[in-house]
Amino acid sequence: MSNIESGLEERARLFKALGHPVRLLIVNLIRTKPRHGEELATILNLQAATVSYHLSALAEAGLLQAHKDQYYQVYSLVEAMLGQTLSELIHVPQSEKTPGVAEDAYRSKVLNTFFRRGRLIQIPAQLKKRQIVLESIVQEFEPERDYSEQQVNQVLLEFHDDVASLRRGMIDVGLMTRGGGMYRRKMS
Amino acid sequence: MSNIESGLEERARLFKALGHPVRLLIVNLIRTKPRHGEELATILNLQAATVSYHLSALAEAGLLQAHKDQYYQVYSLVEAMLGQTLSELIHVPQSEKTPGVAEDAYRSKVLNTFFRRGRLIQIPAQLKKRQIVLESIVQEFEPERDYSEQQVNQVLLEFHDDVASLRRGMIDVGLMTRGGGMYRRKMS
DNA sequence: CATACAATTATAAATTTGTCAAATCAGAAA
């Protein structure tokens, strides 16, 4: 996966997720043992919807992971995060330190809006934004190589479940071509 | 220093401070070398006032320290913070996990508003709040022991520069008594 | 002391967050 997310925003998201008393409490509660939403809502004396909101913030930041268990959506801590030091977490690669040209800034903004942890949250309705997003995804294909629909789907599935729309989008926008049932990425 | 700050809010403040792209950038810039506000404003292409706002958020969170150098207020990183792991930083003492009774909640709220990193930001104008704040500060004195004005000042100076107002407040509110030039804390 | 420079504070506007209630969804169980 390539240049899809601005590391800067991603980092900020992590810290922001932890920057709220309720969410810190949630993390601490889940740390003692994995828990589901309703349990937390009761303990914290908040609405289930509110807890859900906070949980998704934490999950999007990569701090929590969820798995289904019967009725319940059980959240647990992503242990891998815990060992990192502030020093490591704070660090932003040199390349990101200057916001860059306005053009790139807009591109980053769009990518940051629609991608979360490498996955496409939603396919942009606006052409201009869809274009930017698809351009970023098409990088995953080698140019001038034939892919079966199967293979195309497999790659696209990493980004979004609605692979059909993505596939169609690629053709519409002119990033890929189809011929004789095979797909190939156009060289830019 | 005692129960003055809710560790929970304090932690959240730390993370919240880092939870913004501009502030992360600032931290990274300052990390390479200490810098002053205007310099950062230029690099980041933001108003000086805006940078000032972000800097104070970072300073209040304990991440930055400032020292004057001629005209300039030079900010540098508090190195001590950097080594801590997320695991350590996230941890909230057991006692804080339950929000507590409403009565205490109000008290915490007031204390959190007026204290920052153990220092009093401002002496509350409202009596009720001043009372809460002073009560918390008076804990630093042993009851039934005589203190000279000098000694009183020395303790109070840890909390706020305007020691005179604090001293007077203590008497007004009835937390301390003065007699023959000596001060003593009343047993509650 | 007046002027210049940097920093902070005050104010205001725009944006984002946090919360709840109501509606919708999704998986299990009857």
Next chain:
DNA sequence: TTTCTGATTTGACAAATTTATAATTGTATG
């Protein structure tokens, strides 16, 4: 299938955050 239970989404609204401009404060230099 219908129903039950927990989870998520949506809409609304209050609260907070972010940012800019203008005013103020604080140092230092001529």
